Amino acid sequence: MKYVDEFRNPEAVARLVEAIRQRAAALPPRQHPWQLMEICGGHTHTIFRFGLDQLLPDNIEFIHGPGCPVCVLPQSVIDQAVALAQRPDTLLCSYGDAMRVPGHHGSLLQARADGARVQVIYSPRDALDMARRHPDTQVVFLAIGFETTAPATALAIRAAAREGLTNFCVLCHLVLIEPPLRALLADPDLRIDGFVGPGHVSLVTGNAPFEFIPAEHHKPVVISGFEPVDLLQSVLLLLEQLQQGQARIEIQYRRVATTQGNPGARAPVDDVFEPAPLAEWRGLGKLPRSGLQLRPGYQAFDATHLLPDSPAPGTLPTADSTTEADPRCRCAAVLSGKLKPGQCPLFGRECTPDTPLGALMVSSEGACAAWYQYRHQGPAHGAH
Amino acid sequence: MARTERISLAQGSGGEPMQRLLRELIWPVFANPILARQEDQARLAFELQPGEQLAFTTDSFVVTPLQFPGGDIGSLAVQGTLNDLAVGGAVARYLSCGLIIEEGLPVALLRDLCLSLAKTARDAGVQVVTGDTKVVPRGAADGLFINTSGLGIIPAGINIGTHRLAAGDSLVVSGPIGEHGAAILASRQELAITGDLRSDCANLSPLIQTLLPNAGLHALRDMTRGGLNAVLHEFAEAAGATAVIDESAVPVRPAVQGLCELLGLDPLQLACEGRLLAVVAPDHAEHLLQCLQAHPMGQGAAIIGRLTPKRNVPVILNGLYGIERALPPVSGELLPRIC
Numbered sequence: 001m002k003y004v005d006e007f008r009n010p011e012a013v014a015r016l017v018e019a020i021r022q023r024a025a026a027l028p029p030r031q032h033p034w035q036l037m038e039i040c041g042g043h044t045h046t047i048f049r050f051g052l053d054q055l056l057p058d059n060i061e062f063i064h065g066p067g068c069p070v071c072v073l074p075q076s077v078i079d080q081a082v083a084l085a086q087r088p089d090t091l092l093c094s095y096g097d098a099m100r101v102p103g104h105h106g107s108l109l110q111a112r113a114d115g116a117r118v119q120v121i122y123s124p125r126d127a128l129d130m131a132r133r134h135p136d137t138q139v140v141f142l143a144i145g146f147e148t149t150a151p152a153t154a155l156a157i158r159a160a161a162r163e164g165l166t167n168f169c170v171l172c173h174l175v176l177i178e179p180p181l182r183a184l185l186a187d188p189d190l191r192i193d194g195f196v197g198p199g200h201v202s203l204v205t206g207n208a209p210f211e212f213i214p215a216e217h218h219k220p221v222v223i224s225g226f227e228p229v230d231l232l233q234s235v236l237l238l239l240e241q242l243q244q245g246q247a248r249i250e251i252q253y254r255r256v257a258t259t260q261g262n263p264g265a266r267a268p269v270d271d272v273f274e275p276a277p278l279a280e281w282r283g284l285g286k287l288p289r290s291g292l293q294l295r296p297g298y299q300a301f302d303a304t305h306l307l308p309d310s311p312a313p314g315t316l317p318t319a320d321s322t323t324e325a326d327p328r329c330r331c332a333a334v335l336s337g338k339l340k341p342g343q344c345p346l347f348g349r350e351c352t353p354d355t356p357l358g359a360l361m362v363s364s365e366g367a368c369a370a371w372y373q374y375r376h377q378g379p380a381h382g383a384h
Numbered sequence: 385m386a387r388t389e390r391i392s393l394a395q396g397s398g399g400e401p402m403q404r405l406l407r408e409l410i411w412p413v414f415a416n417p418i419l420a421r422q423e424d425q426a427r428l429a430f431e432l433q434p435g436e437q438l439a440f441t442t443d444s445f446v447v448t449p450l451q452f453p454g455g456d457i458g459s460l461a462v463q464g465t466l467n468d469l470a471v472g473g474a475v476a477r478y479l480s481c482g483l484i485i486e487e488g489l490p491v492a493l494l495r496d497l498c499l500s501l502a503k504t505a506r507d508a509g510v511q512v513v514t515g516d517t518k519v520v521p522r523g524a525a526d527g528l529f530i531n532t533s534g535l536g537i538i539p540a541g542i543n544i545g546t547h548r549l550a551a552g553d554s555l556v557v558s559g560p561i562g563e564h565g566a567a568i569l570a571s572r573q574e575l576a577i578t579g580d581l582r583s584d585c586a587n588l589s590p591l592i593q594t595l596l597p598n599a600g601l602h603a604l605r606d607m608t609r610g611g612l613n614a615v616l617h618e619f620a621e622a623a624g625a626t627a628v629i630d631e632s633a634v635p636v637r638p639a640v641q642g643l644c645e646l647l648g649l650d651p652l653q654l655a656c657e658g659r660l661l662a663v664v665a666p667d668h669a670e671h672l673l674q675c676l677q678a679h680p681m682g683q684g685a686a687i688i689g690r691l692t693p694k695r696n697v698p699v700i701l702n703g704l705y706g707i708e709r710a711l712p713p714v715s716g717e718l719l720p721r722i723c
Binding site: 010 | 641642645647648703704705707708709710712715716717719720721
């Protein structure tokens with residue numbers, strides 16, 4: 001496959017691993033490993049799928065960050081999606097990722113089995129097409145994701161507004177990448193030394209959401225692509241900065257991402273959405289201005305008005321965070337590099353991919369779920 | 385019947401409309417002397433020779449869309465059941481066919497699908513000798529469901545099955561994997577992806593007949609729902625062993641790999657309908673591979689791994705960079721990822 005195979009080439013990977021080994025050996029010795037956080041769930045997936053973590057020398061570790069939109073989805077949003085799907089004459093459209101996420105009363109998959117109308121779609125445009133084809137059906141799109149998925153959602157809403165569609169709306173839980181990173185970095189015990197930045201977010205935003213990391217915390221960031229060669233090259237670039245005592249943003253993913261990002265993708269987002277005062281994150285609690293809500297001019301497309309106990313206009317749905325997770329969950333400690341997934345007391349016992357108690361076990365992109373799937377049962381060198 | 389006519393509930397009522405449907409559409413399509421007797425059962429004169437065994441199987445087909453690149457539900461309903469017989473070493477003789485038709489299905493489409501079913505059976509040398517037709521209200525089925533059962537004979541001296549699996553055996557696939565699953569996904573209305581994607585659905589029996597003389601052949605399985613991954617887990621479980629496969633040895637066509645990358649799916653989990661996994665004693669593996677590659681349906685065959693003494697997981701993938709990882713079993717519906 002052109003544009004993929006060359007970024008998986010075993011010889012290129014072997015060369016990078018050797019370069020990383022040499023660079024890591026030159027780092028100052030210390031008691032615990034140098035920890036690099038990959039922010040994005042897509043990176044976590046690649047790391048586990050290809051076993052990249054096992055290619056690193058002992059003094060370098062990946063820490064798996066908060067950038068999986070499914071993991072951080074609060075149960076209350078799933079509850080709302082299920083309630084909407086159960087309405088007569090309503091069709092709930094969702095990305096596949098959200099289908100298995102458990103709410104308080106089950107997942108969208110379970111709701112569908114119980115008779116609710118739920119359709120897996122691949123883009124907001126598919127949901128819009130459903131609304132056009134079925135004018136008697138209220139189509140609700142469950143809009144989740146970071147800055148990456150927001151532009152397509154905004155364009156769908158603008159198209160619906162332009163066409164005067166009254167049977168299309170969105171249950172919006174779009175979130176922003178900077179607030180959870182700020183929350184993590186505010187932890188005085190944080191051990192992370194550098195960040196692998198999410199290439200797809202940067203494609204839209206440019207460097208802006210990550211500039212505070214070197215500026216305020218003196219930690220390096222490398223914006224990375226999603227293939228093994230991308231990730232390993234990003235690790236090498238981070239180690240070079242660490243060795244030289246530098247902290248700046250570098251872009252490894254130059255074939256896609258730029259410093260400025262894509263203003264053309266941001267414009268519809270700015271037109272349709274505004275930051276919400278407060279948004280709920282599974283595992284992280286409530287974070288100010290961390291989510292997007294519809295601007296007043298587009299509130300006709302806000303699906304929350306269809307809910308029986310709909311909140312006041314202009315507020316994001318929130319829930320009591322004490323109901324969101326088992327208090328014994330150690331997700332925050334895993335996210336900040338203090339614990340490995342397997343060191344959480346719930347991991348693999350009460351908390352499994354089939355019965356997730358914490359955010360990081362919810363989706364296959366989550367650190368704990370990936371660890372469970374690929375390592376806990378497995379093999380490989382008894383490595384955990 | 386007019387081209388625009390659609391199936392109605394009355395045609396499942398048992399009365400004259402149903403008789404007309406059977407007389408005008410179903411019976412002529414499947415015409416053979418056993419069916420023509422119009423009994424409530426097919427009467428089959430079998431005389432088994434010493435050592436021969438009857439093989440009997442059933443399968444239901446609920447694929448959407450009903451027609452897809454490389455096949456349709458009619459051909460699939462025959463090939464799927466024939467393959468279930470063939471992987472046990474059986475030579476198929478007779479099929480039954482149960483149709484569950486959703487009210488509103490265009491009659492012309494039903495005819496096309498039945499003709500495809502009948503032709504596939506005829507080409508394979510088997511007869512559809514009994515069947516059933518039901519019509520259910522709109523919404524109670526997805527166009528058309530088909531159940532087929534198959535009856536065949538396993539010749540004396542053929543002894544393959546999971547009871548013969550053993551650690552040390554080689555694992556051989558007959559060609560590139562995941563093509564049926566990818567073609568179905570791509571042809572669904574909501575995705576509408578174009579590209580070089582065609583179902584691999586085929587009757588595996590002619591290929592399997594060339595493999596059966598191999599004395600080292602221990603077991604065969606067609607890789608349908610759950611794909612290669614599911615069969616590896618079944619075989620590992622049955623053998624009390626661990627299957628270890630080399631990622632770089634598993635053949636996957638670029639178009640299938642591309643679709644999987646796009647949607648975040650794993651080709652190891654996508655269904656095949658014309659590929660098999662053969663398990664063979666290691667010293668017979670190379671010969672089996674040559675037999676496969678010499679046949680038009682096995683040209684893309686490859687040795688992909690082996691059964692090893694049991695470890696702590698049933699299936700291990702040896703990745704591109706020499707890193708081993710557990711290959712988790714298929715978990716429910718395949719769902720695409722957004723990130």
